Amino acid sequence: MTNIQDIAQLAKVSSATVSRVINKNGYVSKETKRIVDQAIKELDYVPNSQAVSLKKGSTKTIGIVSTDFFDTATFLLRSFTLEAQKEGYSVTIFITSHDKQKELDALEMLKSKQLDGIFLLYRTNEWDVIEQYVKYGPIVTLNRVESAVIPSVYIDQYQGYLLGLEHLYQSGCRKIINLYSSELGLNTQTRIAVFKEFTDKYALESHDPTLFINLSGTKDGATAARWFDLQAEKPDAFMCASDSVAAGFVAEAMYLGYVAGKDYSIIGFDNIFLSEMLDITTIDYPVDLQAVNAFHLIYQRLTKKEQPLQSLDFKLIQRGSTKPLIH
Amino acid sequence: MTNIQDIAQLAKVSSATVSRVINKNGYVSKETKRIVDQAIKELDYVPNSQAVSLKKGSTKTIGIVSTDFFDTATFLLRSFTLEAQKEGYSVTIFITSHDKQKELDALEMLKSKQLDGIFLLYRTNEWDVIEQYVKYGPIVTLNRVESAVIPSVYIDQYQGYLLGLEHLYQSGCRKIINLYSSELGLNTQTRIAVFKEFTDKYALESHDPTLFINLSGTKDGATAARWFDLQAEKPDAFMCASDSVAAGFVAEAMYLGYVAGKDYSIIGFDNIFLSEMLDITTIDYPVDLQAVNAFHLIYQRLTKKEQPLQSLDFKLIQRGSTKPLIH
DNA sequence: TTGTAGGCGTTATCAC
DNA sequence: GTGATAACGCCTACAA
DSSP states (O other): OOOHHHHHHHHTSOHHHHHHHHHTOSOOOHHHHHHHHHHHHHHTOOOOHHHHHHHHTOOOEEEEEESOOOHHHHHHHHHHHHHHHHTTOEEEEEEOTTOHHHHHHHHHHHHTTSOSEEEESSOOSOHHHHHTTGGGSOEEESSOOOOSSSOBOOOOTHHHHHHHHHHHHHTTOOSEEEEOOOTTOHHHHHHHHHHHHHHHHHTOOOOOGGGGOSOOSHHHHHHHHHHHHHOSSOOSEEEESSHHHHHHHHHHHHHTTOOBTTTBEEEOSSOOHHHHHTTOBEEEOOHHHHHHHHHHHHHHHHHOOOOOOOOOOOEEEOOTTSOOOOO | OOOHHHHHHHHTSOHHHHHHHHHTOSOOOHHHHHHHHHHHHHHTOOOOHHHHHHHHTOOOEEEEEESOOOHHHHHHHHHHHHHHHHTTOEEEEEEOTTOHHHHHHHHHHHHTTSOSEEEESSOOSOHHHHHTTGGGSOEEESSOOOOSSSOBOOOOTHHHHHHHHHHHHHTTOOSEEEEOOOTTOHHHHHHHHHHHHHHHHHTOOOOOGGGGOSOOSHHHHHHHHHHHHHOSSOOSEEEESSHHHHHHHHHHHHHTTOOBTTTBEEEOSSOOHHHHHTTOBEEEOOHHHHHHHHHHHHHHHHHOOOOOOOOOOOEEEOOTTSOOOOO
């Protein structure tokens, strides 16, 4: 493979001069620059990035680590990568499949200098073991975490969730069921708390949260729809933890003969294409901005350059799966 | 940062010995191995992978390049990464957004040794410029391409598509409309040809293909459904290029009052969760195996180790969006 | 404005 | 079995 020496030889200069031309630093006369550029073109030369990395101590590569890549994770991956590319960084992905060792492998790459930083979407190891690695490079996470060393782009779903509940109330719903996701997640905890506040405020009927927990995919939504079908005394409305669940519910309910927005109301969460496709009211929040912020946090720590973080707001996207407001 | 010299010093041996211990090659006595391992543990040492890469001339990293990452592309990404991880490779992703330069940037990384190989999902540049890069490392693609140097894991949709058409015919449909995807794609060409054969065989009515071309997302499916609604003389059935299109059609048609499998028949393609969710008959083929094969092709060229490729078969997944067969 | 030379951290080929 | 030592390809003081 052609290297910097070959260029130096052909251009009849030293390798140092060639390096200066390539990196555009240090003095080099117009004429020699021309000759060197010519030689580079002639031999079709491009610097060996392994050598550059070794010398500079950075690979300009950031890892994105998750238990798996579905739904929102793929959107985050996409936005994060696009943002990283703008600054000349590459993104390499790590799927842990809930395997602690695999997550550690990725973390070790930070230590072995293969990665400059890590965006950890959904973790598997305990926080204290993950924190051990921040001394090797910046780690940013999506999870909510109280850590002095690991910043998070987590956004509290409190506001968004309340937005949905209020909308249901204003449109006349009085018996609302929550479809929660992961049992242990802090989001679920938040939702349970918010729902209690909400039912207290309007003196509404509450329900046992444990009956509708760990629902995350479209299949879980379909299961909930079949439950709905069997009830003698049916609830007014469903508040879902994700669009996937809402979509699964709506699709299955449709086959059972129930029309969303008429026979019952339902609200999703995330505003991905599923809710748009099935005309489901949902809560929107900027997933892409979350990813952009994650990159900026890492970039800041890497370069000391400040990059402003965008603030993230929830928005209710009103569609056909809920009734219009009562005035 | 602690390096191999530090270990050598602490263990009172030379760096060469330490290297032997780490790489498990060459002779080293049980006792010294013990001492060295001890020192490594004590200083929490891990080899700098940049230096290893430089020395060995490989980064154990493969790039996956696509215009974007949606739908099937994310499944391919996922399966490919899982397979690569098994052999100790990392995968870094490149989104070109149809920008030729961005695709070239990724290709250049092969040249600059940052990547050992590339899996090119959806290309942007012409094949002859892409072929220039195979001398720097293996490139495998998903597209169908007649190239001596770029192998493809493409599978001819002929069989799968015919499977769908025959099913429609056997269940009584006589006026069938095709919803094609990308105008220039070879898959579309294949489909148009197969459809002609099919209509000739059964002496059925054909239709102008250009009317239903470039349909790829759920929105395009919805548009087609609205067209269907407006027709005085309606077709029996729709054969779609993807589940996304079929799903968009079914969802929109539902809101317009048409029930799939009753008022019309429709078949998707890909068998992703969308078709399962909306109970749409579809054509299944193993996307994951395609990705696995892609990795194996790259791996073979990188290591000279043979890895058997799996054969890929189409399968009709019969669901509620088509009528039962007539006996 | 340009060249020399040392070093980034590792591996591999020699000797011993 | 083990230890010097020369690469791998590049960057960057420091000299000239």
